[in-house]
Amino acid sequence: MPKRGKNYQDSVKLFDKSKLYDANEAIELALQTSKAKFDETIELSARLGVDSRHADQQVRGAVVLPHGTGKTKRVLVIAKGDKVTEAQEAGADFVGGDEMVARIQQEGWMDFDVVVATPDMMGVVGRIGRVLGPKGLMPNPKSGTVTFDVANAINEIKAGKVEYRVDKQNIVHVPIGKASFGVEKLQENFDSLVSALIKAKPAASKGKYLKSVVLSSTMGPGIKINSAKLTD
Numbered sequence: 001m002p003k004r005g006k007n008y009q010d011s012v013k014l015f016d017k018s019k020l021y022d023a024n025e026a027i028e029l030a031l032q033t034s035k036a037k038f039d040e041t042i043e044l045s046a047r048l049g050v051d052s053r054h055a056d057q058q059v060r061g062a063v064v065l066p067h068g069t070g071k072t073k074r075v076l077v078i079a080k081g082d083k084v085t086e087a088q089e090a091g092a093d094f095v096g097g098d099e100m101v102a103r104i105q106q107e108g109w110m111d112f113d114v115v116v117a118t119p120d121m122m123g124v125v126g127r128i129g130r131v132l133g134p135k136g137l138m139p140n141p142k143s144g145t146v147t148f149d150v151a152n153a154i155n156e157i158k159a160g161k162v163e164y165r166v167d168k169q170n171i172v173h174v175p176i177g178k179a180s181f182g183v184e185k186l187q188e189n190f191d192s193l194v195s196a197l198i199k200a201k202p203a204a205s206k207g208k209y210l211k212s213v214v215l216s217s218t219m220g221p222g223i224k225i226n227s228a229k230l231t232d
Helices: 006-012 023-032 082-090 098-107 119-135 150-159 183-199 227-231
Strands: 041-048 060-064 075-078 094-096 114-117 161-165 171-178 210-217 223-225
Touching: 023 041, 023 183, 023 210, 023 223, 041 183, 060 150, 060 183, 075 082, 075 098, 075 119, 075 150, 082 094, 082 150, 094 098, 098 119, 114 119, 114 150, 150 161, 161 171, 161 183, 171 183, 183 210, 183 227, 210 227
Parallel strands: 075 094, 075 114
Antiparallel strands: 041 171, 041 210, 060 161, 210 223
8 A cells, every 4th residue: 555644644643543433523533634735625425224236225315515515616507498598697607508518529528517407408418428427417306406497406506515426335425515614514514414314315225324424534534433323
């Protein structure tokens, strides 16, 4: 394994790697271990008691964090007719129809963070599914990005809406804010996200659902959280 930097090694000494911490303690430690010269992102990683190979055990959705993520997302809206004007007035960064899909196909243009599409444009969006899908950018009704209410979708995204989706290892990785937010704001974002994950538990999931929860800063080590207390 490559040798870790001095900051990382110093951070590891600040806590017990084998201990399960309460959420507030983990947040405080994540901030203490955030030693980079930039404002690090604090991320939650949760291993879920599901089998993502089965359609009835998929976990996917979105939640608006009370204090946002600290990052302003660039929104592309693919729509037509009056919805183009609605999207522009709501503050979408890019709006268009077939020409936007063609731009992505032909130029490899990807200068956006979220794609919102109206249902009547999903046939067109499907042409770039192989491009958007692997990057987690394909619009989906479960995450609220396939909708005729484009104004509301844009407002929520700009306000701090984050998507979560279980990967092949049955883990979700979601940012809960920046180190500069401080403990209180990060705690409120953390609580909102965990609540959403618990509500999203599939009926087919049996046994322990939150198998492990880890918090970390961009450059810092992972701090284990006592997940049993999160479902009490």
